[in-house]
Amino acid sequence: xxxxxxxxxxxxxxxxxxxxxxxxxxxxxxxxxxxxxxxxxxxxxxxxxxxxxxxxxxxxxxxxxxxxxxxxxxxxxxxxxxxxxxxxxxxxxxxxxxxxxxxxxxxxxxxxxxxxxxxxxxxxxxxxxxxxxxxxxxxxxxxxxxxxxxxxxxxxxxxxxxxxxxxxxxxxxxxxxxxxxxxxxxxxxxxxxxxxxxxxxxxxxxxxxxxxxxxxxxxxxxxxxxxxxxxxxxxxxxxxxxxxxxxxxxxxxxxxxxxxxxxxxxxxxxxxxxxxxxxxxxxxxxxxxxxxxxxxxxxxxxxxxxxxxxxxxxxxxxxxxxxxxxxxxxxxxxxxxxxxxxxxxxxxxxxxxxxxxxxxxxxxxxxxxxxxxxxxxxxxxxxxxxxxxxxxxxxxxxxxxxxxxxxxxxxxxxxxxxxxxxxxxxxxxxxxxxxxxxxxxxxxxxxxxxxxxxxxxxxxxxxxxxxxxxxxxxxxxxxxxxxxxxxxxxxxxxxxxxxxxxxxxxxxxxxxxxxxxxxxxxxxxxxxxxxxxxxxxxxxxxxxxxxxxxxxxxxx
Ligand code: XMP
Numbered sequence: 061x062x063x064x065x066x067x068x069x070x071x072x073x074x075x076x077x078x079x080x081x082x083x084x085x086x087x088x089x090x091x092x093x094x095x096x097x098x099x100x101x102x103x104x105x106x107x108x109x110x111x112x113x114x115x116x117x118x119x120x121x122x123x124x125x126x127x128x129x130x131x132x133x134x135x136x137x138x139x140x141x142x143x144x145x146x147x148x149x150x151x152x153x154x155x156x157x158x159x160x161x162x163x164x165x166x167x168x169x170x171x172x173x174x175x176x177x178x179x180x181x182x183x184x185x186x187x188x189x190x191x192x193x194x195x196x197x198x199x200x201x202x203x204x205x206x207x208x209x210x211x212x213x214x215x216x217x218x219x220x221x222x223x224x225x226x227x228x229x230x231x232x233x234x235x236x237x238x239x240x241x242x243x244x245x246x247x248x249x250x251x252x253x254x255x256x257x258x259x260x261x262x263x264x265x266x267x268x269x270x271x272x273x274x275x276x277x278x279x280x281x282x283x284x285x286x287x288x289x290x291x292x293x294x295x296x297x298x299x300x301x302x303x304x305x306x307x308x309x310x311x312x313x314x315x316x317x318x319x320x321x322x323x324x325x326x327x328x329x330x331x332x333x334x335x336x337x338x339x340x341x342x343x344x345x346x347x348x349x350x351x352x353x354x355x356x357x358x359x360x361x362x363x364x365x366x367x368x369x370x371x372x373x374x375x376x377x378x379x380x381x382x383x384x385x386x387x388x389x390x391x392x393x394x395x396x397x398x399x400x401x402x403x404x405x406x407x408x409x410x411x412x413x414x415x416x417x418x419x420x421x422x423x424x425x426x427x428x429x430x431x432x433x434x435x436x437x438x439x440x441x442x443x444x445x446x447x448x449x450x451x452x453x454x455x456x457x458x459x460x461x462x463x464x465x466x467x468x469x470x471x472x473x474x475x476x477x478x479x480x481x482x483x484x485x486x487x488x489x490x491x492x493x494x495x496x497x498x499x500x501x502x503x504x505x506x507x508x509x510x511x512x513x514x515x516x517x518x519x520x521x522x523x524x525x526x527x528x529x530x531x532x533x534x535x536x537x538x539x540x541x542x543x544x545x546x547x548x549x550x551x552x553x554x555x556x557x558x559x560x561x562x563x564x565x566x567x568x569x570x571x572x573x574x575x576x577x578x579x580x581x582x583x584x585x586x587x588x589x590x591x592x593x594x595x596x597x598x599x600x601x602x603x604x605x606x607x608x609x610x611x612x613x614x615x616x
Contacts (some may be wrong), residue, residue, distance in 0.1 A: 106295040109149045110134045111169045113157030113185050121274045129297035130289050134433050141170040151179045151293035154186025160237050161192040179265030179292045184235050187268030194243035205233040209252040220291035225280050232277035301481040308466050312341035319421035325350045327364045330426030332488050333479040337466045338424045339374050347375045349413050354382030355498030358520040381409050389507045395616035402497045423461040429471050492537045501616040504544040515542040518561045518595040525587045536568035541615045549599030558599035561591050574608040
């Protein structure tokens with residue numbers, strides 16, 4: 061396997077940072093192309109499509125729809141009609157967006173969307189677009205409307221969209237433009253003090269909402285979306301973990317035939333669920349490679365082997381590569397250099413192990429839907445997407461391997477639900493994110509065995525205490541950091557000059573922003589006293605009260 065792309069192998073072998081960066085880019089590009097070629101969209105189930113005009117809420121709309129057990133995808137407004145049509149949508153939702161419909165170059169959907177004969181729900185910009193494109197008028201408001209508002213349903217309305225809703229209800233607004241005249245066959249169904257046309261409809265399945273039903277500040281928004289899905293579009297609630305597993309397993313079986321697949325198992329939720337799913341489909345024709353880089357948390361390698369190798373009876377290759385990783389990290393202090401060194405070494409180990417397997421056809425990866433949306437919308441100027449990290453793990457040297465990405469269409473909560481349905485333990489399904497470079501980027505300065513031991517003990521205490529307080533799930537991440545400082549302390553009758561451990565615990569939706577967690581003082585006190593007593597050479601514990609921004613979640 062290692063011989064199939066000699067020029068790439070050579071580049072890596074030279075160890076030049078830029079060459080490695082270029083390699084990763086080539087690999088990711090090829091991987092993205094390969095996945096785009098996968099025909100893995102759900103067949104035989106109802107699909108609703110969110111046409112994205114750059115709203116910060118587009119993903120949220122899709123999640124709300126999926127929570128109602130209807131499959132939903134977000135596609136940029138620039139998507140060619142053929143691609144949209146391939147999914148046979150039962151309905152469209154036009155998202156909001158930062159543009160004004162009357163500006164030149166304002167984003168619009170493919171014209172065929174209006175000819176498809178299926179319902180359309182326009183939200184905010186989406187509503188204004190329907191008005192503008194179908195002959196109504198939209199104007200800039202003198203006063204932006206932002207925040208809570210009260211929606212009143214017009215007196216005589218009995219529309220399927222508004223079933224089971226109170227006549228008056230709170231809604232969330234965020235707009236600078238508004239519809240002043242609806243298109244010819246549209247009626248006004250509801251209004252607010254500031255928006256005389258807050259809901260409009262044409263009686264043939266086209267709707268416009270000036271407010272946002274997808275946000276929690278619109279408490280009846282879920283009912284409204286439910287009405288749209290089930291009473292307007294006529295969808296069936298068939299998007300469930302069990303159906304997903306059945307359908308995906310059948311599709312993987314068909315695709316792989318009697319071929320072989322490999323998977324780089326890190327123990328993270330995504331790679332674990334992806335591996336378990338593929339294992340259910342093809343059993344021993346999947347081999348998982350687990351690289352212990354020596355930078356994992358306490359007992360992690362043993363638990364992973366127990367769960368996957370023993371309990372789930374997967375074919376698991378365990379590579380104890382601690383020595384080679386630590387050797388390469390000697391003297392490395394710069395965080396980015398640590399990342400590159402670890403990423404590069406990982407690729408070498410992975411390639412070596414995969415090369416020993418003989419013929420392999422597929423590579424399983426735990427790509428999830430947010431990654432896909434991010435790459436779809438990365439070129440979409442309308443939405444500001446910030447890409448932070450590439451997880452270097454799992455990139456194959458040989459791009460002739462076809463990718464299997466069974467979670468490509470799932471949000472994180474759906475990945476967890478599928479994991480649970482597949483019988484994975486809570487410890488894996490609810491595992492907090494853990495960075496590819498592991499503890500190396502939580503040790504400020506040089507990574508040594510001794511410093512790893514100190515951090516591992518401290519980190520295990522944080523994990524245990526947070527788990528005992530039943531707070532693991534509500535925190536995005538919680539961990540210990542070994543700082544580069546030493547301070548004077550007094551332990552027993554002796555003065556000490558020891559390490560400072562920092563505790564980091566944050567809440568977050570997606571790691572783009574985060575807030576430091578308001579952990580109870582008693583919990584912090586318990587953690588602090590245990591670390592000072594039990595972790596070697598530590599005499600001080602501090603709590604990091606920085607949000608992101610300005611800090612990042614990790615310290616390096
Ligand atoms: P920061 O520290 O940038 O982290 O706020 C955001 C999220 O990304 C994780 N992280 C990484 N994950 N490789 C990874 O696979 C990395 O090099 C890396 N650096 C940060 C971090 O744990 C957090 O969840």
